[in-house]
Amino acid sequence: MRNRIKIERATLDITQEELARKIGVSRQTVNSIEKNRYVPSTVLALKISKLFEKSVNDIFELEEED
Amino acid sequence: MDKSKVYKSEEVRLKRLAKRLMLPHSYKKVGAWLLGLSFLALVILKINMGELGIYRTALKQLMLVGLLFMAISKEEIEDEMIVNLRAQAFSLSFICGIIYALVQPYINYGVAAVVAPEKAIYEEFGTFIILWFMLTVHLLFFYVLKKAR
Incomplete structure (x- = not known):
């Protein structure tokens, strides 16, 4: 499954650490x-999509092998 | 009573139990100290006293308690990925433990039969060896899975 978290994070100008804190996980989890x-x-x-104010489908996308 | 209600209530109870079984993060250090100190005590007593009797068993059990504390204490940030990795490590160590307990005695017997046939006897493992193996394998898998993420 592909995702656009890195791009969305750059748009909001927040670090992995900040995103992790906002959604209640560790920075390593965000990185993974x-x-x-x-x-x-x-x-x-859903927490991630809410934070970025986008739908889950806009952030996560299935790949062919999924 | 409806069967599905029984299953649901059991599920809730089991989930609550699983949550309660986890220790706070600080217990990781407690476990490590317990393991280290009991091992040290075992070595020192063995050197000074020779035969330890009940103390040997008690110290070995303390080592297992130390390992257990390390295995079931939470991480600093216990999120869903950590829970997932821990579950994977537990299932892997459980399967490895069963295979080890079933296969290793035959391997030992086979090796002994080749090296010293007159002394070759089939011997099953005791509780300590199997629990030690499962707990150390769990900690190892958990560490590796965490590093690989």
Whole structure:
């Protein structure tokens, strides 16, 4: 699953650390999500989309192998 | 009573229990100290006293308690990914523990049969060895999974 978190984060000009604090996870978790090493739960995905004021589908996108 | 209600209430109870079983992050250090000190005491007593009897068993059990504390204490930030990684490490160590307990005695027996056939006997592992193996494998897998994320 691809995601646009890094781009959205750059748009809002916030660091991984700040994003992590806002959604209640560790910076390592944000890093793993950004690098597609970890797929977040629905709750976390919704928290992220709420923070960026976009729909979940605008941030997360399925790949062919998913 | 409706079966689905029973399942639901059991699920809630089990989830609550799983949450309560986790110790605060500070217990990681407590566990490490307990493990280190009991190991040290075991070595010192062995050197000075030779046969330790009940003390040996008690100290070995304390080492297991130390490992358990380390295994079930929370991380500084306990988020969903950590919970996920811990679950993976627990399931891997559980499977490895069972395979180890079932297969290793045969390997030991086979090796002994080749090296010293007259002394070769089939011996199953005791509780301590299996628990020690499972807990250390869990900690190792958890550490590796955390580093690889």
